[in-house]
Amino acid sequence: MVGQLRTHGELRTDTVTRAFATVPREAFAPGAPLEQVYNRDDVVITKRDENGLAVSSVSAPRIQAIMLEQADIRPGMRVLEIGSGGYNAALIAELVGPEGEVTTVDIDPFVVDRATQYLAEAGYPQVRVLLVDAEGGVPEHAPFDRIIVTAGAWDIPPAWTEQLAEDGVLVVPLRLRGLTRSIALVRERGHLVSCGYELCGFVPIQGAGANAERLVLLQSEDIALRVDGDQIVDADGLRNALTLPRVARQSGVEVGGFEPFDDLDLFLATALDAFGLLVAKPAAIEAGLVERSTRMGAKTALEGGSFAYRASQATSEDRTSFEFVVYGHGPDADRIANEYVELIREWDRLHRHGPGARIEVFPTATPHAEIPDGRLIEKRHTRVLISWPHLTSS
Known part of the structure; x- marks a missing residue:
């Protein structure tokens, strides 16, 4: 060990x-x-x-x-x-x-x-x-x-x-x-x-x-959305979105070997205004309703009755390299999927090999004017700020 x-x-x-x-x-x-x-x-x-x-x-x-x-x-x-x-x-x-x-x-x-x-x-x-x-x-x-x-x-x-x-x-x-x-x-x-x-x-x-995540059922218990806190979700709209034809967008961004990309997940959670994890049971995946990335919780952009999530597609025969692909559902699927792809490309360009996120925890009474720019997450006792210093060129 x-x-x-x-x-x-x-x-x-x-x-x-x-x-x-x-x-x-x-x-x-x-x-x-x-x-x-x-x-x-x-x-x-x-x-x-x-x-x-x-x-x-x-x-x-x-x-x-x-x-x-x-x-x-x-x-x-x-x-x-x-x-x-x-x-x-x-x-x-x-x-x-x-x-x-x-x-x-x-x-x-x-x-x-x-x-x-x-x-x-x-x-x-x-x-x-x-x-x-x-x-x-x-x-x-x-x-x-x-x-x-x-x-x-x-x-x-x-x-x-x-x-x-x-x-x-x-x-x-x-x-x-x-x-x-x-x-x-x-x-x-x-x-x-x-x-x-x-x-x-x-x-x-x-x-x-204690503060439990909310589970929003989209198709009985086979497909659901995990969201944090009191985030407002159009559950009926998202359920309907699953019945509409989906769109797929290639990102052109590849990962391979043992390179971690969990910072991409954190970057997406920072950049997206409404964010959740799409989860599905094997039956829904095998039926082709959603991709395999939903087994572990696909990182999902939400907007009204539309959503888009990230999956990956093998780019080598030995499956050691993969390209990020975004799938969109709902009436605004095309736009949301394109915006999601642009965020993946932004991470690849500015943050992939950078210093990572800066996370700051302020007391809940801290005035907004005293908190720098970034994604501010309001909690009971604290205000948590996530910001991303850019990768500096040498």
């Missing part, structure tokens, strides 16, 4: 590598096959709700490695982990050493009891495990040099910022218009600013900070 994480670049420092080589992951996932426990991509589900949805898990090693590298934890630090499980807290305990302090919290008594037991059995009884709704943080043990959130968060409550040391780092998987990124945030002139972000996925946070 450690070798794979190093090969893929998820483990970058000797200190985090040593922690992963030291803590026995199987001690926190008893009963799970070792092949699953130590697969860098595998999540071990530890609890499901009444509908069978995962509500607690031991995250994939690669995600844990990425977030711990983002956090830059050093010996002697005080660290708060929000969302417990035990294994990640043990890794943090290795990083802070005997002079440091680790507090891990969860809202679920089952998770807290399990983490307490497994940490003690694995040799980390010094980790403080608390039953807490983390919306209010843990003021009695603050301030924290690092706060790491290991559940998908829709917002950043004031307590997390207030309990973060002045030079501290907050690492949080934040949902932005349906997309989740693990963002490392530091203070800058009265608000939080990103110093890096990574693609990730987590079970959603529970308690006072």
Whole structure:
């Protein structure tokens, strides 16, 4: 596992590598096959709700490695982990050493009891495990040099910022218009600013900070649209759009090999006024109603009763290179698809090899005049700004 994480670049420092080589992951996932426990991509589900949805898990090693590298934890630090499980807290305990302090919290008594037991059995009884709704943080043990959130968060409550040391780092998987990124945030002139972000996925946070996505059914349960927050959607118009002939537009933009393009997704979520994820079951895909990209949530532009989404088309016989293609549905399909293609080309021209997005988190009371240009996402406690510095020519 450690070798794979190093090969893929998820483990970058000797200190985090040593922690992963030291803590026995199987001690926190008893009963799970070792092949699953130590697969860098595998999540071990530890609890499901009444509908069978995962509500607690031991995250994939690669995600844990990425977030711990983002956090830059050093010996002697005080660290708060929000969302417990035990294994990640043990890794943090290795990083802070005997002079440091680790507090891990969860809202679920089952998770807290399990983490307490497994940490003690694995040799980390010094980790403080608390039953807490983390919306209010843990003021009695603050301030924290690092706060790491290991559940998908829709917002950043004031307590997390207030309990973060002045030079501290907050690492949080934040949902932005349906997309989740693990963002490392530091203070800058009265608000939080990103110093890096990574693609990730987590079970959603529970308690006072919970905020579920909306699922808009377009064709029974076979085709649906996932949208964030209180976004207004013309559901009837979109259902009708599926019955109309679709249009297809080639972008001329290709990707290949192992080049990631998740920044294109974030750029589209930033640029489009109305944005969602089109999802479909295999039957709808096999029937040719939508493309295969909808299996994982196709990034979709919405406008009234029309929509367009991105798919890909192989451009080599060995299927190692692909061209982005946009499919449009509805009365304005042609225009929306063309506009979508232009955004893909803009990303390719200006941002594909650039520095990425700048993400800033302002308190909700911040006047609009004090916030720079960009896509402003309004949340309960914060105003999140996404902007894209242009790629500078050499």
